[in-house]
Amino acid sequence: MIVSDLIKEFGLTTYSGEQGVDRKVTGGYASDLLSDVMGHAREGQVWITLQTHKNVMAIASLKDLAAVILVKDNAPDEDAARQSDEEGVPILGTSRQTFEMVGELYQAFRDHEIL
Amino acid sequence: MKSYKADMHLHTVLSPCGSLEMSPGNIVREAVARGLDMIAVTDHNSTLQCRSVQRVAEDQGLSVLCGVEVNTREEVHCLAYFQWPDQLGEFDRLLYERLADIPNEPERFGYQVVVDEHEQIMDQPRKLLISAVDMSIEEVEQKVHELGGLFVPAHIDRMRNGIIAQLGFVPPGLRCDALEVSRHSSRQELLGQHPYLEGYAFLRGSDAHFPKDVGAGYTEFHLEALTWHEIRMAMHGLNQRKMEVR
Numbered sequence: 001m002i003v004s005d006l007i008k009e010f011g012l013t014t015y016s017g018e019q020g021v022d023r024k025v026t027g028g029y030a031s032d033l034l035s036d037v038m039g040h041a042r043e044g045q046v047w048i049t050l051q052t053h054k055n056v057m058a059i060a061s062l063k064d065l066a067a068v069i070l071v072k073d074n075a076p077d078e079d080a081a082r083q084s085d086e087e088g089v090p091i092l093g094t095s096r097q098t099f100e101m102v103g104e105l106y107q108a109f110r111d112h113e114i115l
Numbered sequence: 116m117k118s119y120k121a122d123m124h125l126h127t128v129l130s131p132c133g134s135l136e137m138s139p140g141n142i143v144r145e146a147v148a149r150g151l152d153m154i155a156v157t158d159h160n161s162t163l164q165c166r167s168v169q170r171v172a173e174d175q176g177l178s179v180l181c182g183v184e185v186n187t188r189e190e191v192h193c194l195a196y197f198q199w200p201d202q203l204g205e206f207d208r209l210l211y212e213r214l215a216d217i218p219n220e221p222e223r224f225g226y227q228v229v230v231d232e233h234e235q236i237m238d239q240p241r242k243l244l245i246s247a248v249d250m251s252i253e254e255v256e257q258k259v260h261e262l263g264g265l266f267v268p269a270h271i272d273r274m275r276n277g278i279i280a281q282l283g284f285v286p287p288g289l290r291c292d293a294l295e296v297s298r299h300s301s302r303q304e305l306l307g308q309h310p311y312l313e314g315y316a317f318l319r320g321s322d323a324h325f326p327k328d329v330g331a332g333y334t335e336f337h338l339e340a341l342t343w344h345e346i347r348m349a350m351h352g353l354n355q356r357k358m359e360v361r
Contacts, residue, residue, distance in 0.1 A: 033281060034280075034281060034283035037283070051189060053189050053252070053286070055283050055284065055286055
């Protein structure tokens with residue numbers, strides 16, 4: 001499964017980093033505490049959060065995450081979008097809240113035997 | 116150069132989590148008893164209590180720095196200090212406007228009262244003051260500086276609402292005049308974990324919510340006189356002015 005599969009399946013908005021939509025997805029991580037994500041997210045995961053600060057992108061790129069999904073129609077800060085374009089790690093968006101997005105992703109990952 | 120003890124972070128009766136014992140009179144009495152030369156009044160998202168503390172302290176030989184502890188959109192607590200009442204007032208109005216519209220429930224969160232020098236209740240802000248304001252940490256920093264204030268992320272060592280816990284690390288472009296380290300950690304400990312913080316100035320306040328904690332942590336300033344400009348120089352390490360965490 002790659003990032004563009006998620007975009008299609010869940011109707012996600014692509015805010016930035018479009019060149020990274022063929023990145024492989026290996027799982028997910030949901031947290032709004034960036035220090036927690038720094039410590040515990042793993043390479044290839046999609047990160048579900050409502051934080052829009054530019055540090056989100058710095059951490060996504062540091063941890064080599066597949067993509068970031070911003071919930072509740074949050075859009076990335078300008079600096080975050082710029083860095084996402086530079087590094088090719090997509091920032092995506094949804095109007096769903098975290099619980100719903102995570103639930104749907106979890107089910108899809110199970111169906112695709114990623115988890 | 117003289118040395119001055121300053122508690123750079125404390126709450127009053129206005130903070131819902133602050134004890135009702137934290138009246139201007141009690142705070143000033145405790146601060147004087149502990150030999151402090153200055154206190155900074157930093158309630159959550161409101162500066163409305165600063166002036167009456169200042170008035171009580173006037174003839175007690177205690178300086179009062181007016182400030183606030185802002186809770187940004189990212190839920191990072193940041194201290195801001197201002198020199199002039201007009202700028203303080205402007206910042207206060209902006210914060211209240213951007214504060215989430217959640218009414219305070221005193222039985223649940225605690226009372227939020229503004230009192231005068233005689234402990235008469237003057238105001239009770241309707242919105243819950245510990246909520247977050249809808250401003251990014253960068254917007255808050257820029258506004259504070261535009262108004263000539265000083266910007267200091269609070270208790271950066273703490274898991275709850277500290278900048279490192281919330282944002283992973285101190286964003287490189289953020290113009291911090293200093294960083295606050297709480298009494299539960301030290302500059303050395305922080306630098307051990309985060310060597311990139313080497314170039315920052317550090318200060319400390321007690322974060323007191325109860326009278327017994329006033330001055331439990333403080334900053335020792337080395338200045339020619341206790342003035343705004345001298346404090347600013349100490350934060351920026353200019354002209355031999357400096358500060359140490361105590």
